[in-house]
Amino acid sequence: MEQIKREISVMRIVKHPNIVRLYEVMATKSKIYFVMEYAKGGELFNKVAKGKLKEDVARKFFIQLMNAVDFCHSRNVYHRDIKPENLLLDENDNLKVSDFGLSALAESKRQDGLLHTTCGTPAYVAPEVIGQKGYDGAKADIWSCGVVLFVLLAGYLPFHDSNLMEMYRKIGSADFKCPSWFPPEVRRLIRKILDPNPSMRISIAKIKESSWFRKGLISDKQIMRKMENRDKGVVQSSSSSSSESSGIPNKSKAEHEKPPYLNAFDIISFSAGFDLSRLFEEFSPQREERFTSRQPASVILSKLHEIANCFRLKVMKKEMGLLKLEWTKEGRKGILGIDAEIFEITRSFHLIELKKASGDTMEYKKAIKDDIRPALEDIVWVWQGEQHPRPQ
Structure with a gap:
């Protein structure tokens, strides 16, 4: 129950166009229902399983991932299980981070200001998480994002071994090699992300300043504006021709001038019998x-x-x-x-x-x-x- 509470409380505060939305939570006596955004494109993993992605495509997904993770960290939320299986795609091939079941809030930190729960998927987990001495959730997420970037561009994992302890050794010493087709600027960026010393690991702000990242950059403010307009049923025309375009059709001027309309489902969800907020008072922001x-x-x-x-x-x-x-x-x-x-x-x-x-x-x-x-x-x-x- 505590894990369910935490996941709901987290998803209530991480509303971002590159994060799967939790629209409503309802319950019967025996079940809890999550009403979530539908990601029609399935898992990013399915694309990578077919082989490496083109550089521009990988960069687009990585930019969207960074924007989503940066937003989570700004809300003191740490995902802790970032991997292609937890990255979904919508009908326009825009990335959606999902599965916050292992996520942590700032309140989860101990007196030393660090997280201590060892969790995540071994091949994507940061070395300090394995070390069990406490870790910075934001730094650990950045490491996992670096592994994802490597996988997108290479088509295989940077750290892999049939022996789990040997794989952990490789992770701890950042023992990996970039393929020959990686551009020099990508090699430099991945080396800075996959630094086994978390205090030396590059920050998201610095990642966003890198030349490779900026080639396909779309401002987070522009993304957020698109999300807000979509959620309120108001779509503004955009001059952007970026591949991250929302693809939502324009509405008439008359529709712009009306407040959002509540359907029957919306009205029912406001009913006290369907409102689970009292279960989550302690987490509610x-x-x-x-x-x-x-x-x-x-x-x-x-x-x-x-x-x-x-x-x-x-x-x-x-x-x-x-x-x-x-x-x-x-x-x-x-x-x-x-x-x-x-x-x-x-x-x-x-x-x-x-x-x-x-x-x-x-x-x-x-x-x-x-x-x-x-x-x-x-x-x-x-x-x-x-x-x-x-x-x-």
């Missing part, structure tokens, strides 16, 4: 407040702007139906930010979700209770958890 309103979206948006003016908050419009409210004064954990998102159920009936985007959780709860909820009273029909709607 965010808190949400939801209410319904019988006012049109334009009135709700006007009210949110009015509240922002009243409390002197910054308002940032991310897209139709999604606003970010930010306090100007810094709190205990930085600036408090709240995402306010409007979902259309019918033309005159909406669900609004308020979610902490940044800052301290206690300050967020206080702001919701003392300021936001009272100010919204005249447009609220019913708050989630309340039994009786307000007359309107």
Whole structure:
């Protein structure tokens, strides 16, 4: 159960276009259901099993892998089992990191600031993980990514032996040879990644600065923007002709001007009977407040702007139906930010979700209770958890 809790809590915070999405978790008395993004292209392993990939193709996958792993590390999440079998592909051949069953959060570190659980797949695991003296999860993930890069370009593993202890010896001393077809800049990069000394191992930031990596680079901000637009049902036209293009068709202007629409599955998933969040309170990085309103979206948006003016908050419009409210004064954990998102159920009936985007959780709860909820009273029909709607 602890492993399931950890995997769910991890996947709730690693929302990135190159990571398989967990859309919903539901349960019956005997089963837990993960509703996940469908990766139509299958495992990257199946491509590599047919032989080495072309350099440009391998670079594209490696860039997407680095972007995903870098994002995980920025959220203090360490995958710990990166290998081609856990890297899936969508219908456009874009990479999706999956299987966070062995992942660790920063809270898993001991007093020495290191992780101590030996896990992963032997051929891809970093030497310090085998050493059982504690390891930096980020450095260990980088090593595994280096092994993946080698496999993509070579078509075989850098460390392989029928005797497991001999393979561990090769890993510990970085005893491997690059094939003759590896370009010099790739050889240099892989040597820096597969450095058996984790303190000397290259960082993701330095990997992204390497000349070989930058040849096919697409900015992470551009990728994130595509992901956000896809998830909200709003697609912006892109001038990029990169191979990492999302391939999602443009929508009409009218659709851009409407908040996201909730289908029956979405509505059911908000039901308390299907909500497992209480099982994962200890891991949950965010808190949400939801209410319904019988006012049109334009009135709700006007009210949110009015509240922002009243409390002197910054308002940032991310897209139709999604606003970010930010306090100007810094709190205990930085600036408090709240995402306010409007979902259309019918033309005159909406669900609004308020979610902490940044800052301290206690300050967020206080702001919701003392300021936001009272100010919204005249447009609220019913708050989630309340039994009786307000007359309107």
